[in-house]
Amino acid sequence: MREYSCFDILGPVMVGPSSSHTAGAVRLGRLARAIAGGVPKEAEIILHGSFSQTYRGHGTDLALIGGLLGFNTDDVRIRNSFAIANEKGLSFKFIPANLGEGFHPNTVRFFLISAEDEKLSITGASVGGGNVVITHINDNEIELKGDLPTLITTHHDIPGVISRVSGVLAEYKINIAFMRVFRKEKRKLAHMVVETDDKVNSAIINDILKLEPIVSVRSIEPV
Amino acid sequence: MHYYNVKDLVEEAEKRAVTIGRVVKEMEAENLEVPVEQVEERMLAQWLTMKESAEIGLSEPKKSMGGLIGGEGKKLNDYRLNNKTLAGQRMNKAVSRALAVAEVNASMGKIVAAPTAGSSGILPGVLLTVQEELNLDDRRIVDGLFTASGIGIIIAQKASISGAEGGCQAECGAAAAMAAAALVELAGGLPSQAGEACAIALKNVLGLICDPVAGLVEVPCAKRNALGASLALVSADMGLAGIKSVIPVDEVIVAMGEVGCSLPDSLRETAKGGLAATPTGRELAERFLGKF
Numbered sequence: 001m002r003e004y005s006c007f008d009i010l011g012p013v014m015v016g017p018s019s020s021h022t023a024g025a026v027r028l029g030r031l032a033r034a035i036a037g038g039v040p041k042e043a044e045i046i047l048h049g050s051f052s053q054t055y056r057g058h059g060t061d062l063a064l065i066g067g068l069l070g071f072n073t074d075d076v077r078i079r080n081s082f083a084i085a086n087e088k089g090l091s092f093k094f095i096p097a098n099l100g101e102g103f104h105p106n107t108v109r110f111f112l113i114s115a116e117d118e119k120l121s122i123t124g125a126s127v128g129g130g131n132v133v134i135t136h137i138n139d140n141e142i143e144l145k146g147d148l149p150t151l152i153t154t155h156h157d158i159p160g161v162i163s164r165v166s167g168v169l170a171e172y173k174i175n176i177a178f179m180r181v182f183r184k185e186k187r188k189l190a191h192m193v194v195e196t197d198d199k200v201n202s203a204i205i206n207d208i209l210k211l212e213p214i215v216s217v218r219s220i221e222p223v
Numbered sequence: 224m225h226y227y228n229v230k231d232l233v234e235e236a237e238k239r240a241v242t243i244g245r246v247v248k249e250m251e252a253e254n255l256e257v258p259v260e261q262v263e264e265r266m267l268a269q270w271l272t273m274k275e276s277a278e279i280g281l282s283e284p285k286k287s288m289g290g291l292i293g294g295e296g297k298k299l300n301d302y303r304l305n306n307k308t309l310a311g312q313r314m315n316k317a318v319s320r321a322l323a324v325a326e327v328n329a330s331m332g333k334i335v336a337a338p339t340a341g342s343s344g345i346l347p348g349v350l351l352t353v354q355e356e357l358n359l360d361d362r363r364i365v366d367g368l369f370t371a372s373g374i375g376i377i378i379a380q381k382a383s384i385s386g387a388e389g390g391c392q393a394e395c396g397a398a399a400a401m402a403a404a405a406l407v408e409l410a411g412g413l414p415s416q417a418g419e420a421c422a423i424a425l426k427n428v429l430g431l432i433c434d435p436v437a438g439l440v441e442v443p444c445a446k447r448n449a450l451g452a453s454l455a456l457v458s459a460d461m462g463l464a465g466i467k468s469v470i471p472v473d474e475v476i477v478a479m480g481e482v483g484c485s486l487p488d489s490l491r492e493t494a495k496g497g498l499a500a501t502p503t504g505r506e507l508a509e510r511f512l513g514k515f
């Protein structure tokens with residue numbers, strides 16, 4: 001049985017009207033932003049299922065943009081996030097669509113162009129009570145819930161990388177909660193998603209970057 | 224430590240001659256491994272946000288995102304200020320605030336989910352009112368919020384606090400039951416009376432479906448918050464009068480969960496039954512969805 005805290009019952013503090021369609025949408029936007037390494041330049045946002053039906057009445061669209069801008073779920077600026085996005089040079093568009101079977105009814109897919117001109121596709125769902133999960137980055141299936149500090153690496157797929165990364169984390173006494181590796185092709189570029197119990201600071205990230213198979217590391221704070 | 228029954232919570236409180244709120248607060252601090260003052264501070268912050276949403280809702284009423292509601296809290300408040308009213312000043316004060324917070328939620332304002340965003344008006348509505356009427360300081364209200372959340376935890380564990388799972392009985396119903404228990408303790412009643420009030424409130428919402436028109440948290444949600452507040456106040460008075468629920472509170476909670484499970488899908492947040500499926504409900508949904 002799940003054990004609740006008083007603050008699960010009286011909380012979260014959030015901008016309404018719906019924990020799944022508004023607060024969850026903010027968190028999905030925040031995660032997409034973190035994966036893109038900051039506020040993107042362009043966002044084309046596909047809304048699936050219930051999201052495509054009622055997004056305006058729940059402010060799901062404003063919430064997703066608010067998240068991309070880095071707002072928290074209780075930030076009243078969310079109501080004006082479109083205007084703020086315009087000011088910050090984020091151009092966006094929403095497309096209600098059907099992604100097909102097998103997607104949660106509250107699914108969103110972001111096609112982003114990051115500040116560094118990287119093209120990304122990020123898919124995630126709001127699964128109830130403000131909880132979310134990122135299910136795909138580009139074509140890679142992942143599972144990222146955003147409630148723990150997370151590292152996403154891009155690295156050359158050669159033997160020993162995983163143990164070297166976990167070795168660095170162990171050195172700093174960082175406990176790994178979940179870890180997942182995926183790649184498109186053998187011996188090409190691969191990715192690792194590492195969720196940790198403790199915060200990962202920049203010294204640790206620098207040490208991981210020093211490992212020569214590592215191309216890049218993105219650190220994602222809990223949202 | 225955890226309590227899985229209201230009965231255990233009530234017995235512990237009565238054995239120690241303290242409130243349920245106090246037992247819950249200490250349990251929370253123990254579970255989070257932090258000092259009691261820290262959880263009190265955190266709850267105080269939730270309370271200040273609740274107050275703020277009620278004030279904003281009454282002073283700056285806004286149309287909801289879907290445009291179906293807005294301004295009703297202020298309307299009732301103005302009416303009560305200018306009339307004797309039938310249900311009385313206290314009652315209408317609480318109800319107008321519950322409406323106001325529900326409207327703030329529906330217009331993308333800041334609220335505290337209590338236990339959900341859809342049912343966020345009930346606790347602030349009644350607690351703000353007893354705070355003023357009984358002259359209670361914020362610290363006392365914070366204790367009441369711990370009482371409410373302790374009851375809410377048990378409802379979440381034994382039944383549900385989600386409309387999609389258990390219908391509106393699990394949202395506005397749970398909120399009214401939580402509020403009733405808190406009100407009894409704030410008025411100086413016994414923990415056992417708080418348990419009875421909780422049972423009485425919850426019994427009255429058994430079978431309450433979740434049927435949001437056009438899938439929006441507007442109709443009937445805001446008015447269910449309003450009447451949830453009135454239910455909490457009357458149930459609390461019954462508890463304070465020493466009236467008992469023949470069916471014990473923990474059995475009522477389990478019954479609520481079972482009723483929720485046997486509700487068809489169409490009556491659990493899918494907007495396919497109940498008020499959402501009435502001719503007007505359908506027309507509003509079409510107009511709303513067609514508008515875009």
Ligand code: SF4
Nearest residue numbers: 341386391394433444
């Ligand atoms: S009708 Fe449904 S959405 Fe509205 S408050 Fe009740 S449970 Fe929540």
